[in-house]
Amino acid sequence: MPTDFKRKVPRKPKIERFTAADVARAAGVSISAVSRAFTPNASIAKATKARVLSAADRLGYHPNPLARGLITQRSGMVALLMTEVTNPFYPTVLETFARALSDRGKQVMLFTPAEDEPLESLLPQAISYGVEGVVITSATLSSKMQAACANAPVPVILFNRTLDCGEVSAVCCDNEAGGRAIAQFFAQRGRRRPAFVAGLPGASTSLHRERGFIAGVLEASLPAPIRVEGQFTFDGGMQAAAELLAMDQPPDAIFAANDIMALGVLDGIRRVGGLGVPDDIWVVGFDDIAAAAWPSFDLTTFRQPINRMIAETLRLLDSAETEVPALPSTVLVPGRLIERGSTGAPLPLTP
Amino acid sequence: MPTDFKRKVPRKPKIERFTAADVARAAGVSISAVSRAFTPNASIAKATKARVLSAADRLGYHPNPLARGLITQRSGMVALLMTEVTNPFYPTVLETFARALSDRGKQVMLFTPAEDEPLESLLPQAISYGVEGVVITSATLSSKMQAACANAPVPVILFNRTLDCGEVSAVCCDNEAGGRAIAQFFAQRGRRRPAFVAGLPGASTSLHRERGFIAGVLEASLPAPIRVEGQFTFDGGMQAAAELLAMDQPPDAIFAANDIMALGVLDGIRRVGGLGVPDDIWVVGFDDIAAAAWPSFDLTTFRQPINRMIAETLRLLDSAETEVPALPSTVLVPGRLIERGSTGAPLPLTP
Numbered sequence: 001m002p003t004d005f006k007r008k009v010p011r012k013p014k015i016e017r018f019t020a021a022d023v024a025r026a027a028g029v030s031i032s033a034v035s036r037a038f039t040p041n042a043s044i045a046k047a048t049k050a051r052v053l054s055a056a057d058r059l060g061y062h063p064n065p066l067a068r069g070l071i072t073q074r075s076g077m078v079a080l081l082m083t084e085v086t087n088p089f090y091p092t093v094l095e096t097f098a099r100a101l102s103d104r105g106k107q108v109m110l111f112t113p114a115e116d117e118p119l120e121s122l123l124p125q126a127i128s129y130g131v132e133g134v135v136i137t138s139a140t141l142s143s144k145m146q147a148a149c150a151n152a153p154v155p156v157i158l159f160n161r162t163l164d165c166g167e168v169s170a171v172c173c174d175n176e177a178g179g180r181a182i183a184q185f186f187a188q189r190g191r192r193r194p195a196f197v198a199g200l201p202g203a204s205t206s207l208h209r210e211r212g213f214i215a216g217v218l219e220a221s222l223p224a225p226i227r228v229e230g231q232f233t234f235d236g237g238m239q240a241a242a243e244l245l246a247m248d249q250p251p252d253a254i255f256a257a258n259d260i261m262a263l264g265v266l267d268g269i270r271r272v273g274g275l276g277v278p279d280d281i282w283v284v285g286f287d288d289i290a291a292a293a294w295p296s297f298d299l300t301t302f303r304q305p306i307n308r309m310i311a312e313t314l315r316l317l318d319s320a321e322t323e324v325p326a327l328p329s330t331v332l333v334p335g336r337l338i339e340r341g342s343t344g345a346p347l348p349l350t351p
Numbered sequence: 352m353p354t355d356f357k358r359k360v361p362r363k364p365k366i367e368r369f370t371a372a373d374v375a376r377a378a379g380v381s382i383s384a385v386s387r388a389f390t391p392n393a394s395i396a397k398a399t400k401a402r403v404l405s406a407a408d409r410l411g412y413h414p415n416p417l418a419r420g421l422i423t424q425r426s427g428m429v430a431l432l433m434t435e436v437t438n439p440f441y442p443t444v445l446e447t448f449a450r451a452l453s454d455r456g457k458q459v460m461l462f463t464p465a466e467d468e469p470l471e472s473l474l475p476q477a478i479s480y481g482v483e484g485v486v487i488t489s490a491t492l493s494s495k496m497q498a499a500c501a502n503a504p505v506p507v508i509l510f511n512r513t514l515d516c517g518e519v520s521a522v523c524c525d526n527e528a529g530g531r532a533i534a535q536f537f538a539q540r541g542r543r544r545p546a547f548v549a550g551l552p553g554a555s556t557s558l559h560r561e562r563g564f565i566a567g568v569l570e571a572s573l574p575a576p577i578r579v580e581g582q583f584t585f586d587g588g589m590q591a592a593a594e595l596l597a598m599d600q601p602p603d604a605i606f607a608a609n610d611i612m613a614l615g616v617l618d619g620i621r622r623v624g625g626l627g628v629p630d631d632i633w634v635v636g637f638d639d640i641a642a643a644a645w646p647s648f649d650l651t652t653f654r655q656p657i658n659r660m661i662a663e664t665l666r667l668l669d670s671a672e673t674e675v676p677a678l679p680s681t682v683l684v685p686g687r688l689i690e691r692g693s694t695g696a697p698l699p700l701t702p
Contacts, residue, residue: 090442128414129458
């Protein structure tokens with residue numbers, strides 16, 4: 001790399017900026033046709049569009065969505081505020097969300113708090129960029145943040161969490177139904193001593209899964225679940241397993257409030273030794289992340305329907321633009337139990 | 352949810368838009384002080400900044416970075432074009448990158464191709480949003496895309512891949528040195544039959560890791576490595592293991608070109624049965640993703656220094672703004688071997 005070769009010359013010739021009018025002239029079409037060629041799903045003949053794009057390519061013309069956004073108040077950007085990082089469920093959400101927006105000609109701006117920065121400071125930042133909507137995935141929300149969401153000048157949607165006050169729209173898997181389904185599954189298959197590994201205190205997902213699980217367990221006349229905490233992390237799950245196995249009467253069926261903790265529980269049980277999965281203890285998680293299906297874990301879990309949850313989120317964003325009034329609404333999407341080896345289902349044949 | 356309760360009334364009163372001048376008046380400072388209060392790392396007294404922010408909060412004022420960006424040509428946004436999704440290394444990159452930008456008062460716009468959309472179409476899209484720079488993480492790049500990167504009107508940096516032509520700046524772990532280090536490690540510890548599990552054809556990372564590995568193996572007078580392919584996926588790793596173990600003389604040391612394949616190799620070896628890790632076969636990966644350290648895998652791997660790689664990427668973006676001419680440069684960052692149980696290191700004590 002010839003880094004000693006520095007001269008005061010520009011790196012490359014300054015790009016000449018062509019306008020939509022230049023492209024229209026070059027393609028022999030109207031300026032409005034140029035605009036429609038660059039608008040996803042706009043009505044325009046295929047051949048015309050091809051002629052415009054080819055002319056734009058020759059001239060190096062790119063429409064400027066920001067300048068357009070300042071006029072139309074539609075920037076084409078949706079903000080995603082994300083605080084969860086250790087849980088592999090969220091990268092999948094991010095990726096699915098980015099693709100779904102991309103299909104509509106929109107883009108995601110990702111906001112994650114800098115170290116020691118509160119989530120609160122990100123919302124006004126996102127709004128200042130002129131985003132059309134804000135989607136928040138965060139296990140916990142301060143009451144100040146809740147108020148800020150309720151009063152934001154653009155639609156705000158909570159993803160995978162709800163507020164009891166109902167003042168902010170939310171899209172969530174039906175966590176309570178999921179917890180109850182797992183309890184019924186344990187009871188029907190003859191499990192007698194259920195345990196629950198909770199996630200972060202204050203997380204609505206963990207709370208609702210636990211509520212449903214307890215209700216289901218009691219309805220089935222099983223004893224109330226033993227309860228330990230796992231912080232929604234792999235290491236937390238390992239420690240929870242150690243705690244549970246050190247008890248006089250260890251559980252015979254463990255429901256961990258998310259998959260990454262459940263994987264930690266499985267490795268924790270292996271590390272302690274003495275008791276085996278599924279012969280002595282069953283383990284069930286929640287999410288269905290990719291690693292749940294890996295043979296080393298082969299984890300039974302309650303699958304969250306990410307695609308449908310994201311479709312519902314986009315629908316809420318759209319309706320906030322068109323419906324008056326758009327009252328805050330909570331959408332609960334049903335998930336389903338995926339049985340695998342950690343509850344005795346046989347391993348599928350080699351792919 | 353009272354969805355039947357729809358009236359033609361606005362959802363909430365229209366937000367009154369205050370200007371920087373209003374905030375300056377309310378805080379008793381100059382308009383320039385308001386501007387500096389909202390500019391990261393700008394010179395302003397702490398007390399003045401606090402007074403401005405509090406006044407802005409009262410008035411609900413947010414600076415508009417897009418309007419500012421159209422004037423200053425600095426939008427505060429950096430585009431990340433990302434195509435890899437199955438590999439958990441990339442979400443970590445994304446998250447680290449977003450935080451690093453956030454620390455500088457900038458934001459990441461994430462672009463992922465819609466289904467069947469070529470990566471090529473994303474670059475002009477990103478540029479049209481007025482981003483200050485573009486970072487691309489993609490295993491493979493078409494030659495058309497390479498030319499587009501070299502001619503883009505904003506700095507473009509390849510992350511975790513390089514081009515042999517050297518026409519586009521790149522930041523990469525020193526993959527060749529990593530492959531060679533793993534070969535030397537195998538040879539010094541008495542392994543005799545090395546194997547390599549390749550990633551995607553055309554991926555520079557896989558190619559360079561293999562090149563270094565072969566060189567190191569031959570320098571140590573070991574036989575040339577057996578070669579199978581694993582597509583950079585977990586399932587590909589499992590199938591690679593099945594292929595290797597079906598050979599007359601299976602290898603005694605496998606280097607998989609990334610961690611997710613190496614985890615698949617470990618589970619594949621378990622599924623085939625008969626031979627054990629590390630007693631009969633050693634397995635080494637590349638990346639050091641979180642799951643590599645999980646007890647079920649306990650994978651020896653070559654750690655990529657993500658933080659340093661991202662710091663170098665930001666440095667290249669900065670220097671492209673200030674240095675004339677900013678010649679394309681390739682930065683290779685050294686990684687290091689992390690020994691774990693898959694090559695015989697004892698499992699650490701329970702945390």
